[in-house]
Amino acid sequence: MKPLYELKNVYYQYPDGTIALDNINMKIYEGEVVAIIGPNGAGKTTLLKILDALEFPKKGEVYFEGKKLEERLLNDIEFMKYFRKKVGFIFQDPDTMLFSPTVWDDVAFAPLHLYDKDTAIKVTEKVINEMNLNHIKDKHPYNISGGEKKKSSIAAVLSITPDVILMDEPTSYLDPKSRNYIINLIKDLKSKNKTIVFVSHDPNLITLADRCYILNKKIIAEGTPKEIFSNVEILEENNLDVPEITKLFKLLLDDKDLISKINIDNLPITVDEAYNILKDLLKSKT
Ligand SMILES: Nc1ncnc2c1ncn2[C@@H]1O[C@H](COP(=O)(O)OP(=O)(O)OP(=O)(O)O)[C@@H](O)[C@H]1O
Numbered sequence: 620m621k622p623l624y625e626l627k628n629v630y631y632q633y634p635d636g637t638i639a640l641d642n643i644n645m646k647i648y649e650g651e652v653v654a655i656i657g658p659n660g661a662g663k664t665t666l667l668k669i670l671d672a673l674e675f676p677k678k679g680e681v682y683f684e685g686k687k688l689e690e691r692l693l694n695d696i697e698f699m700k701y702f703r704k705k706v707g708f709i710f711q712d713p714d715t716m717l718f719s720p721t722v723w724d725d726v727a728f729a730p731l732h733l734y735d736k737d738t739a740i741k742v743t744e745k746v747i748n749e750m751n752l753n754h755i756k757d758k759h760p761y762n763i764s765g766g767e768k769k770k771s772s773i774a775a776v777l778s779i780t781p782d783v784i785l786m787d788e789p790t791s792y793l794d795p796k797s798r799n800y801i802i803n804l805i806k807d808l809k810s811k812n813k814t815i816v817f818v819s820h821d822p823n824l825i826t827l828a829d830r831c832y833i834l835n836k837k838i839i840a841e842g843t844p845k846e847i848f849s850n851v852e853i854l855e856e857n858n859l860d861v862p863e864i865t866k867l868f869k870l871l872l873d874d875k876d877l878i879s880k881i882n883i884d885n886l887p888i889t890v891d892e893a894y895n896i897l898k899d900l901l902k903s904k905t
Pocket of ligand 1: 633634635637638639657658659660661662663664665666
């Protein structure tokens with residue numbers, strides 16, 4: 620199967636000399652959910668910008684559907700329209716994405732550029748309803764809460780029904796209920812075979828990924844979320860959060876008196892996983 624994206628030896632340096640990405644090789648397949656984790660300043664946002672063709676590598680190449688993403692290609696109006704409809708980027712800071720007089724106008728902005736007026740209105744209403752934004756649709760985006768801004772900015776991207784969704788910290792600014800909403804949204808998008816690449820520190824979100832990369836300018840590790848989170852040393856070395864529940868199980872497994880009693884292949888990342896392990900363990904003892 621051909622990858623949707625292929626990055627070959629990608630190197631990116633900002634004009635002030637800061638090296639953000641160094642020798643990145645990566646393939647992303649259609650329908651995959653890929654999580655990017657890494658410490659502050661690791662180049663995660665820069666990588667998403669490169670996948671969205673907002674920036675281009677200074678060395679190396681990025682291919683999308685076999686075509687090399689470069690300025691020349693994006694200057695081709697046909698391709699640019701195709702690509703902007705196909706790939707949506709949800710920025711970390713919703714303020715950078717909301718600029719219209721009302722939330723409704725922000726969600727309608729891209730559809731009005733892509734479709735005829737009636738279709739644009741229909742898709743806008745649909746997303747506003749699906750994302751429960753009716754109560755704020757006539758408000759100015761300055762006058763809504765951080766979480767509502769985040770949801771509005773997500774709606775503004777989903778309104779173009781992109782096949783590929785790039786998300787930078789989608790659960791930041793959100794309370795537990797809204798975080799769960801995003802988790803369910805990602806599950807739903809995954810079930811519709813959307814390709815999702817997200818940057819996050821949230822273990823509940825990262826467990827949804829098929830694959831996970833640790834990035835720190837270079838690719839430090841790649842694997843399933845379970846493989847990555849079981850490697851507590853590599854997480855700590857790269858200044859990454861180890862979920863508390865994972866730490867607890869590591870302590871239990873490191874306890875020589877308990878070792879023979881706990882038999883698990885991978886450390887749990889979430890409370891649900893830990894619950895299932897403990898449930899089986901307790902059942903086997905009764
Ligand atoms: N416009 C810019 N000009 C110069 N340097 C920049 C610019 N934007 C980012 N950088 C630098 O590039 C590096 C990578 O930044 P990037 O925003 O991609 O990291 P990140 O992993 O997303 O960080 P965070 O987790 O803090 O959001 C950092 O050292 C950052 O200071």
